[in-house]
Each structure stands twice: as structure tokens, then as C-alpha cells.
Amino acid sequence: MKALTDRHDPARPEWTCTATEHPWPCTVARTALLAQFANDRRGLILHLGARLADAIDDFAAQTHGDVPPGLTDRFMGWVPELPEEPAEREGACASLRGPRKSIRAGDRAEAAALQKF
Template sequence: MSHTPHTPLRPIWLCRACAAPWPCGSARLALTAEYADDPVGLCVYLCATLHEAVADLYRLNPDDGPDPRAVFERFLGWVPRRPT
């Protein structure tokens, strides 16, 4: 049995494994673990993917693109924050 990774299916930005909006819960857990020692790297990666996703989603639907607040929450709003 093959295991489909929780990676984005472009240009629609749904998870290849579970069809939830990417990053899905499983992708978020995996990314948090992968970048456990590099939280800035996680934010840089997610900012880059957010930029790509917005461009793709606007190309798919130029008259009614994605909601900026929802896209921010989806890609960056969940990232664990360090206490200051």
C-alpha cells in the first residue's frame, strides 16, 4: 500500500492525501516537526508557498481571488509563536 504525502496539489492547493485545504492538519504537524529547530525557516517557507498559492488561485479565478485574511490564516496564522 502506498502512502500519499500531505503535500499541496497545485494549482488548487488542496492536500494530495486528504483533499483538505493545504496545509492540512497533518501537513502542519509534519512541518512543525521538520522545522522544530528552525522556526524562522518555517515562516520563510510558508511565506513563499503563500505567495505561490495566491498567484495560482488568482489565475484560476481572476474575478474573485482568495480572501487575503483567510489565506494568511491558512498559511501562517497557525504557526507556533515563541514567547517574547
């Protein structure tokens, strides 16, 4: 048995919590991460995504390519979603529609130019 600490960090390569020996991130680690990244949800997702990639590499190396089921959900599934404002949704869709038209027109012009050759 390894020595437990007060820190809830991941113990690699098995990815258990150094304080509780539960799968990392444990409940305390999740709470601490939410507090640490309280105003930076994207930063939290990037941080957890990097840890997930490390965990996949570690597990794959230990098990000849096998990764535990539910690993992505364990690392990412608990991150709360941000409420989306209706105006933001409409704005995002409108901004996607605008450039798409100009891209299509550009594609047609490029295709016409290529047919000349």
C-alpha cells in the same frame, strides 16, 4: 476524483492536500512542517510565505485576480509564536533607541549642509 497518496503535499493550482483533499496545509502537513522546522521557526515562516505567494499567484490566475478569503491565515495563522523573554524585549527597544538618535543628528547635519546650496 484524483488518486490519494500518503504524502500530504499541496496539489496545485487548487492547493488541496494530495492525501486528504482538504485545504493545504492540512492538520497532518502542519504537524510534519512543525517537526521538519522544529529548530528553525524563521525557516518555517519563510517556507510558508513562499508557498503562500505561490498560492496567491495560482488562485489569482484561475479566478482573474480573486483570492480566497482567509488564505494568509490558512498558511500562516497556525504557526506558534515564540515566547519572548522580557530582557530580549528591552534589549530590542534599547537597540532601536540608540541608532535613532544618531540618525536624527545625521539628518540635521545633512539638512544644514543642503541649505547652503
